[in-house]
Structure formats: C-alpha cells, structure tokens
Amino acid sequence: EPFITLSSTTSTDNSGLLDYLIPKFKNKTGIDVRVIAVGTGRALLLGERGDADIVLVHHKVSEEKFIEKGFGIERKDVMYNDYVIVGPKQDPAKIKQVKKAAKAFQLISKIQSPFISRGDDSGTHKKELELWSLTGVNIQQYSGEWYREAGAGMGATLNIANGMSAYTMSDRGTWLSFKNRDELTLLFENDPPLFNQYGIILVNPERHAHIKHKEAKLFSDWLTSNEGQQAIADFTLEGQQLFFPNAQREIATAEPH
Amino acid sequence: MNDFSHAFSKALQLIIQLDPALLEIIGLSLRVSITAVLIASIIGLPLGAALALYKFYGRGIIVALLNAFMGLPPVVVGLVVYLILSRSGPLGVLGLLFTPTAMIIAQVCLITPIVAALTRQTILDANDEYHEQLRALGAKASRMMKTLLWETRFSLMTGVFAGFGRAIAEVGAVLIVGGNINHATRVMTTAIALETRKGDIELALALGIILITISLIVTSLVMSARHAAYQYHS
Amino acid sequence: MNDFSHAFSKALQLIIQLDPALLEIIGLSLRVSITAVLIASIIGLPLGAALALYKFYGRGIIVALLNAFMGLPPVVVGLVVYLILSRSGPLGVLGLLFTPTAMIIAQVCLITPIVAALTRQTILDANDEYHEQLRALGAKASRMMKTLLWETRFSLMTGVFAGFGRAIAEVGAVLIVGGNINHATRVMTTAIALETRKGDIELALALGIILITISLIVTSLVMSARHAAYQYHS
Amino acid sequence: MLHTNTIVDMSSTGALPLQITNLQIAKKGNLLLNEVSLKIESNDVTIVLGPNGAGKSLLLRAAHGLEAPNKGTIKWNAHQPEPQHAWRSYIFQKPVLLRRSVRANLEYVLSLHDVNKSDYDSLISAALEQTGLSKIADRNARVLSGGEQQRLNIARAWVLQPKVMLLDEPTAELDPSGTAVIERLIETIAQQGTKIIMTTHDLGQAHRLANDIIFLHQGCLIEHTTAEKFFEHAETKLARNFIAGELLTEDLST
Amino acid sequence: MLHTNTIVDMSSTGALPLQITNLQIAKKGNLLLNEVSLKIESNDVTIVLGPNGAGKSLLLRAAHGLEAPNKGTIKWNAHQPEPQHAWRSYIFQKPVLLRRSVRANLEYVLSLHDVNKSDYDSLISAALEQTGLSKIADRNARVLSGGEQQRLNIARAWVLQPKVMLLDEPTAELDPSGTAVIERLIETIAQQGTKIIMTTHDLGQAHRLANDIIFLHQGCLIEHTTAEKFFEHAETKLARNFIAGELLTEDLST
Numbered sequence A: 001e002p003f004i005t006l007s008s009t010t011s012t013d014n015s016g017l018l019d020y021l022i023p024k025f026k027n028k029t030g031i032d033v034r035v036i037a038v039g040t041g042r043a044l045l046l047g048e049r050g051d052a053d054i055v056l057v058h059h060k061v062s063e064e065k066f067i068e069k070g071f072g073i074e075r076k077d078v079m080y081n082d083y084v085i086v087g088p089k090q091d092p093a094k095i096k097q098v099k100k101a102a103k104a105f106q107l108i109s110k111i112q113s114p115f116i117s118r119g120d121d122s123g124t125h126k127k128e129l130e131l132w133s134l135t136g137v138n139i140q141q142y143s144g145e146w147y148r149e150a151g152a153g154m155g156a157t158l159n160i161a162n163g164m165s166a167y168t169m170s171d172r173g174t175w176l177s178f179k180n181r182d183e184l185t186l187l188f189e190n191d192p193p194l195f196n197q198y199g200i201i202l203v204n205p206e207r208h209a210h211i212k213h214k215e216a217k218l219f220s221d222w223l224t225s226n227e228g229q230q231a232i233a234d235f236t237l238e239g240q241q242l243f244f245p246n247a248q249r250e251i252a253t254a255e256p257h
Numbered sequence B, C: 001m002n003d004f005s006h007a008f009s010k011a012l013q014l015i016i017q018l019d020p021a022l023l024e025i026i027g028l029s030l031r032v033s034i035t036a037v038l039i040a041s042i043i044g045l046p047l048g049a050a051l052a053l054y055k056f057y058g059r060g061i062i063v064a065l066l067n068a069f070m071g072l073p074p075v076v077v078g079l080v081v082y083l084i085l086s087r088s089g090p091l092g093v094l095g096l097l098f099t100p101t102a103m104i105i106a107q108v109c110l111i112t113p114i115v116a117a118l119t120r121q122t123i124l125d126a127n128d129e130y131h132e133q134l135r136a137l138g139a140k141a142s143r144m145m146k147t148l149l150w151e152t153r154f155s156l157m158t159g160v161f162a163g164f165g166r167a168i169a170e171v172g173a174v175l176i177v178g179g180n181i182n183h184a185t186r187v188m189t190t191a192i193a194l195e196t197r198k199g200d201i202e203l204a205l206a207l208g209i210i211l212i213t214i215s216l217i218v219t220s221l222v223m224s225a226r227h228a229a230y231q232y233h234s
Numbered sequence D, E: 001m002l003h004t005n006t007i008v009d010m011s012s013t014g015a016l017p018l019q020i021t022n023l024q025i026a027k028k029g030n031l032l033l034n035e036v037s038l039k040i041e042s043n044d045v046t047i048v049l050g051p052n053g054a055g056k057s058l059l060l061r062a063a064h065g066l067e068a069p070n071k072g073t074i075k076w077n078a079h080q081p082e083p084q085h086a087w088r089s090y091i092f093q094k095p096v097l098l099r100r101s102v103r104a105n106l107e108y109v110l111s112l113h114d115v116n117k118s119d120y121d122s123l124i125s126a127a128l129e130q131t132g133l134s135k136i137a138d139r140n141a142r143v144l145s146g147g148e149q150q151r152l153n154i155a156r157a158w159v160l161q162p163k164v165m166l167l168d169e170p171t172a173e174l175d176p177s178g179t180a181v182i183e184r185l186i187e188t189i190a191q192q193g194t195k196i197i198m199t200t201h202d203l204g205q206a207h208r209l210a211n212d213i214i215f216l217h218q219g220c221l222i223e224h225t226t227a228e229k230f231f232e233h234a235e236t237k238l239a240r241n242f243i244a245g246e247l248l249t250e251d252l253s254t
C-alpha cells in the first residue's frame, strides 16, 4: 500500500490531530501517511537527510532556513494554534487576573515560583524565551533554582510541572490531551503573542531520488485545500477547537532546480 | 496506591478485550525482540566462548570493550544505526529506516555484547574444570568451544534471558530507528513512552504490566523447556 | 561516515575543553549509577545466592519473575517510582521526586533483578561442585552462601558489570523521576536524549562516545583490580 | 597432641551406637541400598568392603546425613545424623578443596564450628604435621598433587578432632609411606577413642586396621562380622570370592 | 577384538622411542622436575614410581604435551608431543566426565578423531566390555561410583586403541577384582603392541606389570632400570627405603 513519511513534532502528534486527518486523506487518495513524531530540530533533520518526504513543524525561522539551504522546496502556512500558561490551582503568582503573557511571566519571577521550561530549543521553548526577554528578567541566572530547564518534550515537561506544582507554558493541544493533571490547571490564554504558526514543507526531491514527491505534494495540497482546512477546523478536543486553518497564502516557494 | 489498582484493572480490561491494535503491537514487540535475541545469540555465544578459550594479542582489550558495551546507551546505538540506515547514510539505499528490520538491527547491536560477555564468563568458569581433560582427549580449540557451549547450555540460557530482557524493555533505540509509527513500527515500549508523554499514566502503566506479563510468559516457557530437558539429560 | 568522524572530533574537543557543565553531568551520571549498582549488589548478590541455595515453596515463581524482571521497561519503572514519590503518592512527603536520590531508587529497581538473576546462575553452577562438600564439612545454609559468594567473586563481577551497564546507559527511568533538569538532575543519557530531540546528532553522538569511554574506563579499572587480586590469590 | 572432646561441645547429640534399620535408598528407579540393617557399638575401626558400585559410599553418606533414606532409619545414639554435627566428620572419595591455601582450608573448617580462635594455630599445626603437609601449608590447595590433596582431605576431617570419622577410601592415592603414615594416624586416633568407619579397596589395609568388616554387594549387606572371622573363614561364597580377588558374577537382583 | 593401528591414521607422527633430555619444569619459582633425562624404546609396560608430589603426574603430562618444558626436550620418535595425536592417549588421576551417558562419553572421544561412524558401535562395545561397564552404558556418567568413573576413564583412553597409553594411577579406586581386570587388560594391550607408561602406588602391581621402573623423588630421576633389578637390588638407598614403605626424609634440594 502506498505511503509517505511525515516528520512532525510530538506536540502535534499528541493532540490527536494527525490521527484525525490522515484517515480522511487516505480515504480520498489511498495513500497512507506514516508519522514520525520528534523534536522540531530532528523533524527538520529527517527531511534534510531524506528520511521523510514531508515536514510539518512550527518554527518559522528554522523553516525558512531549511528552504534557503535547498532542503525543502515549498512551504505553505497550514494553521495556527496557541500557547497557554498552566500552573497549580492555588496560582501563587496570581497570573489569572492579568491580560498580557509577559506580565504573567513577570509575576511568576517576582515570587520566584517554580517554572518548568522545555529547555530543548524547540519552537515552544524559543517562544517562551521571547516572552521572558519582554519582561526584562535575565532568566538564565535562575536556572537550576526556581527556573528549571527540563530539556524534554511537552508531555514530559507537563509531567514534571505536575510533580513539582510548577508553572509552565504549553501548546493548547498537548495540554488538552494531557491526562496527568492533578492540581495543574489552565491559568492564562488568548494573548496574540502566544499564537503559533504551523507550516508544511515538501522535501526537495532533487537531493534524494527516492522522495515520494508526487504523493507528498498531494498531501500538502489536500491539507491546504478547502476540504483539508475544513477538517482541521472540525477537529476538537473536549469540545474545543485546537487548530485554526489559515492556508490562504504561500510564504515561500522555490521551484526544483 | 490507587493509581496501581486502576492500572491493573485497566491492564486486565485491555487483555480481555483482545484489542486488535494492542495485539498488533504485542506481536511486533515479540517478533522484533525474539529475532534480535536469536541473532545476538548466534553471534554472541561463539564470540563469548572464543574470547574465553582463545588467547591472542589484544584479547584483554576486546573483553574490556565487551564488558563496557553491556552499557551501550540505547539512544546512542539508535543514532548510530540511524545514521547508517538513513537515506544519506552508507546503507541508505536499502530503505530500511523506520522498518522492523531496522529495529532488529539496533537491538542486535545492543544485546550482542551482553550475551557475549555473560557467555564468556560461563565458559571461562566451565573451562577451569574441562580444559585439561578435553585437551588430553585430543580436542582442538574449535571442538572444545562447541563441547563447552553444549555442556553449559542450561547456564548460558540466563545470559540469553538477560539479552532478551534488555531487548524487550528498551525504548531509546527502537524509537529512533523505528519511529513509533502506528501500525508499522509501534512496539510496547514506544507505545508506553507515547502514553507517558500524553500524561495517560494509567494506560502507560497498564501497558507496562502487560509487557512484563509477556516477558514473564516467555521466560517461563523457556525455563520449563530447559527444566524438562535438564531432567531428561541427568 | 563523515557524521562519525565529526562526532569523534567533537567528543575529543569537549573532553579537552573540560567544559564544567559536561563535568557536572558526568559526575552525576557516575554518582547515580555507581551508587545504584552498589545498592543493587548489596541486595542482589545475597538474593541471587539464596535463590540458588534455599529450596522453598514458590521459589520457581520467584526465579521466573527475576528472569522476567531483567526485562523491566525503564519507562515503567520510572512511572512506578514517580507515582510513589510524587506529592500525592505514599512517599510524597519525603520530597524526593526530581532529585538524584529518586534516580538512584529507580535504577536500583531496574538492575537488582539483573544482578540477582546472574548471581543465582553463577552460584548454582558453583554449587554443583561445592554443595556436598561444604555440607559434609558442617556448613549451614547461610555460611554456605557466604562461602560460595566468596569463591565465585571473580565470576560474579561480570553480573555486576551487566548491572552497571544497564544503569549507566538507561534513560527512560531517570528521565521520568529525575526530570533531566539542568544543573540538578541532568545525566549523560538524558543529555544525549535532549540533543537528539534538538536534532544535534553530532553533539549527541559525541556525548555518547564520552559516555562509552567512561564505562570503558570504569570497567577496565575494576577488571584490572580483579585481575590483580586473582593473580594474588592463585 | 590429641585432645579429643575438648574442642567443641559434642555433648548435645550422642555418637555410638550407630543403629541402621532396614535402610533402603533408591535413585531413578534403581534400588541402590536394599534393606540394610546393622549395629555398630564399639569404639574402634570398622571397614566397609565390597566391589565397585556395591553401595559403600552411599552407606557412609547416609550415615553422615548426606542421603535421606527412602525407607528405614539411621540413628546415632538414637539421634538422626545431621551433617552439621561437629562430633562427626566425613571425607569424600573425591574431595573438593577451596580455592585458597592449605592452611586456609583447615581454618575454614574450624570457622564452621564454634572453635576458640586461640585454638586455631595449635589445631591446624597438629593436623598439618600429622598428615605431612607442614611444608606446603601456604601452597594453593588446587595445585597440589593427587596425594597431597588427599592428605589435606584427611587433615580437614581430623582438624576438629571429632568422636567419629567416616572415611571414604582415604588412602587410595597415597604413596606407600603416606599410606603407612595415615594408617598409623588412624590407629592412634582410634586408640584415643575416636570411632573410625572407612572404606578401602586394599584388602591388606583392611586386614591391618579393621576390627570388624561390613561387606556389601549390589546394595545388600552380605556379612557384618569381625575382621578375623571375615578373612579366615567368611560365611558366604561371595565374600570368599571377593577376598580371593575374583570377579563377583552372581546377580542378586535376579 | 583388538585391532590396533587400523582405527585412525597414526602414521603421520611416530611413537617410540620416547627420548627425554634435560627436562626441567618449574612453577611459581618451585622447580618441580629437575634435569630429567631418559629413553624408552621397548614396547612394554613402564611404571613410574615415587612418593606423593615426586612429579610423576607432571612427567606423564609433559610426555602427552600437556606441560611445556621450561628447559630440555621431549621427543616421540623425534617429534614433539601434541595432545591431539590419536596414536597416544592419556588418563588423568582425576578424570572429568562429560554430563552425558557412559556410552556418549566414549562416542565423544571417537568423534574427536576421524573414526569411521560405522566403527563406533564395535569400538565402543569392545571398550565397555573390557572395562566391565556394558551394563551401565546408559547411566549418566556424573552419578557413577568412584570405581565406575575410573573404569570409564580407562575405557575412554582405550576406545581409540592407541599405540601408546599414558595412565596416571589407573586402578587407585578400583576394587580387587576390578584391579585384576584392568591389570589383565593392560597386559593384553601391551602384548598386542601398545606401549604402556603408568604410575601407581601399589608396589605389588608394579611388580606384576612392569618391565622397567622409573623412580622419581622431589622432581629428580633417581633410577631407571628393569623391574627385576629395581625390586631385587635397587642401586640407591632412596629406592630401597621407598620399596620398604619407609618415609623418605632426605631432602634433595639442600
């Protein structure tokens, strides 16, 4: 049976979105999609080395570099989701009342309440660091004290946050599908800086002869088509829509040389 | 302790339901690890015996390497096998990455040192007793090796169990070279890691209980076979 | 193969630089795994010997369990220890979660079965030779156990190596109960996993090479000590 | 030098008489000892004779508590034998020596029973001297010659100076003078009140040492009588043939 | 039944004469064989005598190629000994039997050399019969009695029907009739042209079997002479004392 290999991030996979989309695509085209869920960095590396046919990640800077270097040939916006800040129910830093994410971070740093960072250079981690830089707090100096870098995926980071009754920042999808919550609860959401754009990139078939370019393009096209976009919008977890389709324009393209 | 009783009932429930997805994962786990342990034994038993019996320059270094390689980190083994099998790697053309074959290769690398090092020690101990006698009877080194492997076969099994245990339990290597692809390369350990990531600790534990039960069944079956054979031969 | 030579030179570079962050991680790896292997030996050596020597109802089941437990999945062990040590768990008040102590506990659970099962086999083989004689001399069971452990001490070392190898190489359990927290619970294997996540395979491999080198140094040191002692005693 | 009965407390369980009643031992369907009954009362040298495979070792093993009877009983002064009893020692036909020095092998035996540490040196020196091992006391036991190992085997059984010694072919590998030394040692030991029960294939030795003879064949007790009577006019044809060195072809099982 | 020289190709490396020149073997600083030189030419029974620890086993081991000389040479018809030679077999004072049946132990030896499979049955039956083991051919070798194990040990050395047999105390644990059987077997073998070199502590046996005697003491060759001469009027006082069963107290190393 024909299949393509898609490398993506664990947070995307954890949400269940791909499990929802792939059968629909397979139904239509007969092509299966095999998902390798890894960190952003390694997802791109898999594409670079020709081990995946297509890449679905969410860190625009890295994605553009990927295209520039000729590893990928076509990047399309697909959708966005958003990040939320979660923490212990008691909310010792009182971030529930504030309106800006940076403000929330500032309050956390003020009382030096435990905060778990992904600490793995992932898209999520970079976004978190951006927010810290907005607060003016030099967060590195607290590393190993109340600011803890887990160097782990989103799920593992949430597990640790739960275990330590700490704050952390998570993508909404992982948070909603995450079960080991105990005292952990959602405390802050819906601030535009927390939005998170996803892009899909075709791996350059010129670099690797075996790449299933045609089938991969079918998937990319389907995902950005009206049908695919609708499917993304239809996907809900616990009654909430997680991903918001926005595939209206192409960000960067490069024809195969 | 509530967590544990929940996990147990969940495990029971999964088993009773005979969930086909679960059966598929269990089947692949067993197929990969049993194949790996067979290949590792085919390499490791004679290798360990040879290191016990043959004296040659550099043997000490190889033995030290073998003992240290019992501590090969699965992730590192996974990475190395990945680089070799990756499309850009030397064996990329074979297209083995993200297949059960790749997982078997990685596990063989992980457990061959274990089987070999433990075999070496067992043969070394037996050799103390047998060496002179077999030599005096006229056995050449290669024959002596075979004889000692046969005479100690019941003891060697424990080393093979250790290898099987390592294989069926490890997740780092199979995750990297297999990719934990649903319906293709998902095995028990990668499924457990996945559920853990999702925070579904109950399901992860239930799967863990099932995995341990399977190990227990496999080991018990082999042990009873060994016991029966041992009774028969003495 | 370019990847590998890059990784090697990177490893060399890291070692030459004596990067304090790296030294910290190496130190914690060794501290955790050596402590775990010592504790596992203190439990596993007598346990394995007792299972080889004492006959009691249910021994067969315990032995089968032990053999199967050589295949305990690190992630599952990590989860169980996590649940026990977590704030809402039975030992939550101790506040051990995400500390090196928690990592040691998890590794002890993982490797005690390995040390015990391999010890059992070694003692069983030696018992064949010694049992009748020691009994006739008047040795009681407990004394016989001590004598056999002592007479086979050089062989038992290989089982301890296997345990150490498993401990120093595993990542699943320490990641869950330690958390891979920078400057607190980050060890070599969790650091390797992290670099792998980041896609920095070169650095991950370099760290892997360093880890294997450390295992090699530790095993070689112990092996030479064993060799010297063996020469002295025969 | 010999100070039997002072080393360890031997009073708890008695020694002689040894009373064996209807002893039966079978393994894997083979009846190896068959309805053996006998009584040993006097404090001297009893020798068990019989062809290879007659069951001599088995009988001694059972008397030391190393084999559980399938039927029948073995009683030392009404007590069942336990290998731990310090008043009785046993030497194997094929000894296993510990991987340590000759001296350390003897020390080990003392450490198994509660002997005063201060007595170690004198007891070990006595045993080494009497078995002619003093010179090689520090050699590793595993590299000794066959005869030297056998001497150590005997020294190990004697070091506790027990009330009863069960010896399975103690001189099989000894040279003539070694044999003479051990025979003299056995006589001395016996004279000082230690009961000796031993096996041998050396009829001359049996003649020289034995007060009474137990003659086994195919697991059956054929004769138990004084040495004099046995060698002069044995009752059974089997025994007479055995003494004459002839092959015993009768098959008792048919 | 005996058809020496037909079983395996024994032509490649010669057998007699055995020429030992200035043989010296030392272990851990102890000189265990010291400048031993001797020549054995005739196809009969040579017996090595000497007290425990004299170096008898060591000499036989060296002659089978199991010990490398520190100095000097050992040549069988100008060839160095290798344990693999099928024309020569060796039995240990302390044999190790494989964990399988008596018959399988013999089969194993045949399988080590290129013997025709079709000859297995007849060779094995012959060896079993001549050592009196036919009845227990299927018993596990590890549960045999001491004497039965020794018979198997001899059967194993004889099954290939070699040109030279080196026997280290072959009858130490045998009963009188077993000893007689083996002695007769050794005589028959020797008469048919197989060279026997053996050790024993049984002077009577040496008397009965030996054509010539090698007498060792503390690693030195004291006498090598005909049996007659040795037992009637030995040259050295050491040998005369040994024959008389006296303790040899002279220390040659001082």
Ligand SMILES: Nc1ncnc2c1ncn2[C@@H]1O[C@H](COP(=O)(O)OP(=O)(O)OP(=O)(O)O)[C@@H](O)[C@H]1O
Pocket (backbone or CB within 6 Å): D139, D143, D144, D145, D146, D147, D148, D173, D175, E027, E028, E030, E032, E050, E051, E052, E053, E054, E055, E056, E057, E058, E059, E093
């Ligand atoms: N590997 C070794 N290291 C040290 N000493 C050894 C070694 N092997 C043998 N010996 C010593 O060499 C001497 C000769 O040993 P060997 O076995 O040849 O004696 P033997 O004449 O056969 O005596 P026996 O009649 O007791 O069998 C003995 O004193 C023994 O302790």
Ligand SMILES: Nc1ncnc2c1ncn2[C@@H]1O[C@H](COP(=O)(O)OP(=O)(O)OP(=O)(O)O)[C@@H](O)[C@H]1O
Pocket (backbone or CB within 6 Å): D027, D028, D030, D032, D050, D051, D052, D053, D054, D055, D056, D057, D058, D059, D093, E139, E143, E144, E145, E146, E147, E148, E173, E175
């Ligand atoms: N565990 C066993 N299973 C089966 N047969 C056994 C076992 N142990 C001993 N036998 C058999 O029992 C018989 C008696 O053995 P035992 O060792 O008592 O003989 P023995 O009289 O001491 O002979 P030897 O003079 O050769 O030492 C032998 O035929 C032996 O093969």
Ligand SMILES: [Mg+2]
Pocket (backbone or CB within 6 Å): D056, D057, D058, D093, D168, E145, E146, E147
């Ligand atoms: Mg016996």
Ligand SMILES: [Mg+2]
Pocket (backbone or CB within 6 Å): D145, D146, D147, E056, E057, E058, E093, E168
């Ligand atoms: Mg000898």
